[in-house]
Amino acid sequence: MHTGLYDATMGMLVDQAQVDMISNNLANVNTYGFKTDSMTFAATMQRELYKEIVPSKFSPIGKMTNAVVVNSVLPNMSEGALQQTGRKLDYAIDGSGFFAVRDGNQILYTRDGSFNISPDGELVDNMGREVLGAALQPIMADSGQAPAVFNVANPSYLQKVGGNAFVSTAQSGPFILDPNGKVMQGYLETSNVNAVKEMVDLINAFQNYQIAQKAITTQDSMMTTGINVGSVT
Structure with missing residues (x-):
């Protein structure tokens, strides 16, 4: 799969997971003793980057991360009022x-x-x-x-x-x-859900999802154009 398409798709999956988690938090804003969930993330498919210093010899210069995935969902155990x-x-x-x-x-x-x-x-x-x-x-x-x-x-x-x-x-x-x-x-x-914060996070997750969706559409269009141009005889 094209790297750009993969990255954007993984981004959409993370954003969807965030939307689901935040929606559950908001649904329990009036649930006594409820604790909000929060996510941690991890990079996946990291690749080492190297620069050539002399022929056949390379020096590491860092890593390139292909995607971010949900690493864990942990409860926020702060006390409610x-x-x-x-x-x-x-x-x-x-x-x-x-x-x-x-x-x-x-x-x-x-x-x-x-x-x-x-x-x-x-x-x-x-x-x-x-x-x-x-x-x-x-x-x-x-x-x-x-x-x-x-x-x-x-x-x-x-x-x-x-x-x-x-x-x-x-x-x-x-x-x-x-x-x-x-x-x-x-x-x-009472629940420790901060409704204002959750709504802001929900809006951000929706916007990030839409950006990733547009990125996929754009890359798909570019690939289609490239294929059509390359097939001209």
Whole structure:
């Protein structure tokens, strides 16, 4: 494939990924405890450039990068503002940490403390997952027990799994009980989405996509012209 076409196509793929990510961030601007995603990028298909100093001898002068790809998508773990609700089943963590919830046989972790009471009298989140205490056991709503707080060494490397929840990774380290975690009843943590910033980023991603699209159209037209000229007898 022509290098210019490849570069522009890869640029469009990156821009589309950004549009999808930003759209998801904006869709969750009112989701309690939601953490925005951000992307990191990496160069791919790097080629060494050399200059000829004497016949058959070359000196490296740098690299030429053919494309940029999405390297990773990481959550921004900055804290959202605490909003007072006065509702006894609402909880917020003041500082770092996560609530633990059980989803089947898996334990997940979330900053969303908007809880309810199950038919069995247990404290559950909005998806019906059991909220857990310090011993990773379900909490009865009438027990007066507050949800436990768990933490990891590097929360920025946690993996999102849907349902506004996270699981640990090798880079984040395991979740452990945080006995100093501060839980505030009658409060909720709002999303940390900055809607103005996300809208600006979305516009930029759209514009970059359009520029790359025009570059492909232009290069395709030039190649077509070159082929037609070269085929004239």
